[in-house]
Amino acid sequence: MSLVDKILKGERAAIAKAITLVESSRENDKQESKELISKLILNPGHSVRVGFSGSPGVGKSTFIESFGSYLVKKSFKLGILAIDPSSQLTGGSILGDKTRMSEISKNENTFIRSTPSRGSLGGVSFGTREAAIILDSAGYDFIFIETVGVGQSEIMAANLVDIFSLIVGPGSGDELQGIKKGITEYADIFIVNKADGDLKLQASKTAADYQSSLHYLSASETSASKKVMLVSSLEQTGMDDVTTTIQEIISINKKSGIFEKRRSDQLAYWIKEEVRNHIQQKVETGIRENDQFEEMINSVLTGKETMHNTIDLILKKLMK
Ligand SMILES: Nc1nc2c(ncn2[C@@H]2O[C@H](COP(=O)(O)OP(=O)(O)O)[C@@H](O)[C@H]2O)c(=O)[nH]1
Numbered sequence: 051m052s053l054v055d056k057i058l059k060g061e062r063a064a065i066a067k068a069i070t071l072v073e074s075s076r077e078n079d080k081q082e083s084k085e086l087i088s089k090l091i092l093n094p095g096h097s098v099r100v101g102f103s104g105s106p107g108v109g110k111s112t113f114i115e116s117f118g119s120y121l122v123k124k125s126f127k128l129g130i131l132a133i134d135p136s137s138q139l140t141g142g143s144i145l146g147d148k149t150r151m152s153e154i155s156k157n158e159n160t161f162i163r164s165t166p167s168r169g170s171l172g173g174v175s176f177g178t179r180e181a182a183i184i185l186d187s188a189g190y191d192f193i194f195i196e197t198v199g200v201g202q203s204e205i206m207a208a209n210l211v212d213i214f215s216l217i218v219g220p221g222s223g224d225e226l227q228g229i230k231k232g233i234t235e236y237a238d239i240f241i242v243n244k245a246d247g248d249l250k251l252q253a254s255k256t257a258a259d260y261q262s263s264l265h266y267l268s269a270s271e272t273s274a275s276k277k278v279m280l281v282s283s284l285e286q287t288g289m290d291d292v293t294t295t296i297q298e299i300i301s302i303n304k305k306s307g308i309f310e311k312r313r314s315d316q317l318a319y320w321i322k323e324e325v326r327n328h329i330q331q332k333v334e335t336g337i338r339e340n341d342q343f344e345e346m347i348n349s350v351l352t353g354k355e356t357m358h359n360t361i362d363l364i365l366k367k368l369m370k
């Protein structure tokens with residue numbers, strides 16, 4: 051049986067192999083990966099992709115495990131593409147997230163891939179998008195994508211999912227500042243986590259603060275109205291609310307055409323993003339491999355040539 055057929059049958063080993071393939075930077079693998087993806091997109095599944103963003107420590111991984119096990123108990127098939135931020139610091143993979151995710155990783159109906167965030171900001175990349183395509187073809191109901199909420203990676207992650215959520219902790223005033231800037235554009239739902247024990251009261255207050263901030267923001271043409279939810283990942287409370295809200299937003303967006311519009315906007319985004327990526331790589335190789343450039347730069351340093359002329363000259367050479 052071909053790899054494609056095995057994926058369509060939902061075989062875990064085949065899914066794992068395919069994700070490794072799309073993440074690989076080897077030329078041979080890239081070719082094989084292109085062929086694989088072009089076949090898989092002809093067999094789309096029905097999955098809903100949900101992004102989880104938020105500052106380190108707010109509880110993204112814990113929430114994903116908790117919410118994930120809640121969904122799995124309700125017989126949903128769940129794929130998780132998580133980032134492993136520890137490897138950014140150490141360069142190696144540390145068990146951290148994997149141990150915590152271990153409970154659901156043993157379940158037949160979940161597939162978890164933890165990718166080091168090293169390399170691309172926040173761990174999201176073109177490969178993440180293709181991994182989601184694989185899981186979709188393999189018949190998963192939900193695909194969760196975890197990212198660290200920083201600038202560019204947040205935009206990339208938002209462009210990978212049907213619902214983008216921001217997880218915050220109790221009393222996160224800084225995040226509320228952010229709400230007025232970029233995040234509101236991208237986040238469909240706000241999940242206030244850690245509503246338990248001593249933090250419960252503060253979490254409720256934070257949720258109320260978000261709720262009142264959202265009053266000033268109307269729904270955009272690419273999203274239904276934004277929602278605030280209160281959960282405890284540790285005590286697994288509020289999960290029913292999150293499930294219903296996600297299902298409602300998806301249903302509203304499908305009816306209004308927003309769902310399809312977002313997916314086509316995202317396709318356009320990734321095409322441009324990948325073209326930009328390739329050009330950048332070519333330019334960098336060009337600069338690295340051309341030893342004339344050093345000389346030309348030197349002529350600016352020694353006052354023989356102006357900076358602007360030299361930039362023009364280098365550009366002309368590179369464009370060839
Ligand atoms: N009290 C409480 N602590 C939580 C909850 N969820 C996560 N945490 C704690 O917050 C810390 C960071 O969690 P983690 O999932 O690694 O955060 P991430 O960096 O956003 O992925 C850990 O010590 C968790 O035990 C929760 O619902 N309640």
Ligand SMILES: [Mg+2]
Nearest residue numbers: 110111133147
């Ligand atoms: Mg985490």
